[in-house]
Amino acid sequence: MLAAFADPVFDSQRNFRELLQAMARPMQPRELPLLPPSPAPIAPAAMAVLLTLCDTTTAVWLQQPNEEAAQHLRFHTGTRLVEKPAEADFALISEPASMPPLEAFAHGDMRYPDRSASLIVQVAGFRTDAGARFTGPGIRDSAQLSIDGLPQRFWQQRAAMAALLPLGIDVYFVSANHVAALPRTTRTLES
Amino acid sequence: MTPSYNFAFLDENTKRMLRRALLKAVAIPGYQVPFGSREMPLPYGWGTGGIQVTAALLGPDDVLKVIDQGADDTTNAVNIRRFFSRVAGVATTERTSEASVIQTRHRIPETSLREDQILVFQVPEPEPLRTLEPREAETRTLHALADYGLMHVKLYEDIAQYGHIATSYDYPVLVDGRFLTSPSPIPKFDNPKLDHSPALMLFGAGREKRLYAIPPYTKVESLAFDDHPFEIQQWEETCALCGSGKSYLDEVVVDDQGTRMFVCSDTDYCGQRQAEMPS
Numbered sequence: 304m305l306a307a308f309a310d311p312v313f314d315s316q317r318n319f320r321e322l323l324q325a326m327a328r329p330m331q332p333r334e335l336p337l338l339p340p341s342p343a344p345i346a347p348a349a350m351a352v353l354l355t356l357c358d359t360t361t362a363v364w365l366q367q368p369n370e371e372a373a374q375h376l377r378f379h380t381g382t383r384l385v386e387k388p389a390e391a392d393f394a395l396i397s398e399p400a401s402m403p404p405l406e407a408f409a410h411g412d413m414r415y416p417d418r419s420a421s422l423i424v425q426v427a428g429f430r431t432d433a434g435a436r437f438t439g440p441g442i443r444d445s446a447q448l449s450i451d452g453l454p455q456r457f458w459q460q461r462a463a464m465a466a467l468l469p470l471g472i473d474v475y476f477v478s479a480n481h482v483a484a485l486p487r488t489t490r491t492l493e494s
Numbered sequence: 495m496t497p498s499y500n501f502a503f504l505d506e507n508t509k510r511m512l513r514r515a516l517l518k519a520v521a522i523p524g525y526q527v528p529f530g531s532r533e534m535p536l537p538y539g540w541g542t543g544g545i546q547v548t549a550a551l552l553g554p555d556d557v558l559k560v561i562d563q564g565a566d567d568t569t570n571a572v573n574i575r576r577f578f579s580r581v582a583g584v585a586t587t588e589r590t591s592e593a594s595v596i597q598t599r600h601r602i603p604e605t606s607l608r609e610d611q612i613l614v615f616q617v618p619e620p621e622p623l624r625t626l627e628p629r630e631a632e633t634r635t636l637h638a639l640a641d642y643g644l645m646h647v648k649l650y651e652d653i654a655q656y657g658h659i660a661t662s663y664d665y666p667v668l669v670d671g672r673f674l675t676s677p678s679p680i681p682k683f684d685n686p687k688l689d690h691s692p693a694l695m696l697f698g699a700g701r702e703k704r705l706y707a708i709p710p711y712t713k714v715e716s717l718a719f720d721d722h723p724f725e726i727q728q729w730e731e732t733c734a735l736c737g738s739g740k741s742y743l744d745e746v747v748v749d750d751q752g753t754r755m756f757v758c759s760d761t762d763y764c765g766q767r768q769a770e771m772p773s
Contacts (some may be wrong), residue, residue, distance in 0.1 A: 312500070312506060317553055319551075320553065322513075323513075323551075327707075328709075355513070358507055359507075361514070414631075415521050415634075416525060417515070417518040417525065417527045419518075440711070441709040443708055443711045453761075469672060471765050473521040486520070488520035488522070488670060
């Protein structure tokens, strides 16, 4: 079995601060300072998010579950693995091309919009000099980001979900040692 | 640092619960996220919500500043600062510009905040509608429907009775055009600083077990009417110590004859200005 964070208290604190700033400043990639070892198909950056945020009170859904990954997560976090996307607090998407539609995940209750899934999506890469422009809370004027390896239908499904605000789904995209967040409130600017 | 506690007092499960709630709070600006508030070694009303949020944030490299009504040297501020230097061993400061995390009770510093700073507010009552509607189930529904007519009626009644909106602190704001939010009991003088702030702002209410956030660069409007626009407090006086005409002033009675003086409520801002004055 692989190890988790070398120093659980401080490693998760440092990663959390980057996740918090990433969520506060959407679509602006930030570096995760500490990446733990992780079994395939979970990327080290995705494992850093899971180890930082998950424990016995969370439910995690894996898109491509396997025995080693499941055992690793259960051992290090004690988290509950669920079979239906709708039951997940955190969902790990390791192959975005075949990810389930966004409607499959919990998007909250009108009285409790926070009872919604957070998606961790492993993507091929980020480019800040290309792609769509985004605006919304946390973005000064606009932020530009191109995400490689994300199917076009993700954006269509997300646009359809915008009508449900404040219900919605919050996403952490991870690539290598970077994370970029896409909270429900971020809007894509028409080019 | 006291070694018998986990770093920053709280256990890791509690910190993770707080961190998950904080991330959802940032993702839904102005919405109150319920959280499992813990017993802290000081009573409710002394900033337990803010302390729990700060504990979930702090790392060994942080520099913490704590203010109470703008002052670094009041009991609440001194004790919270000392608490975190004992249980987390973090460096503390009174300088706004040197701090990475600033916990505040009822003020926003006069010095502009930066993107790499986080402001943590202590909140007694997170629900702006609570005095108008005591039932939580009902206020939740009002937020779900974005039905804020009650608050507009309250402000209107102020105008009908006093000729102006009499709310001078904890003045309700609309965050990102969606959630009616309590800015905590900051004077309305500070409300404009909430709008498009470069710094992330987090709010913790320990007794009420709610936390919420205003992300940076987010539209924050103070409620008003077209014919009664939002206005902040103004003074004819300037600060008796540093001469500032732009800061929030406290009126202090200085003798038995009722002599008064006006001084900055932000002690760091005032002290810096005094230090810069030619002697």
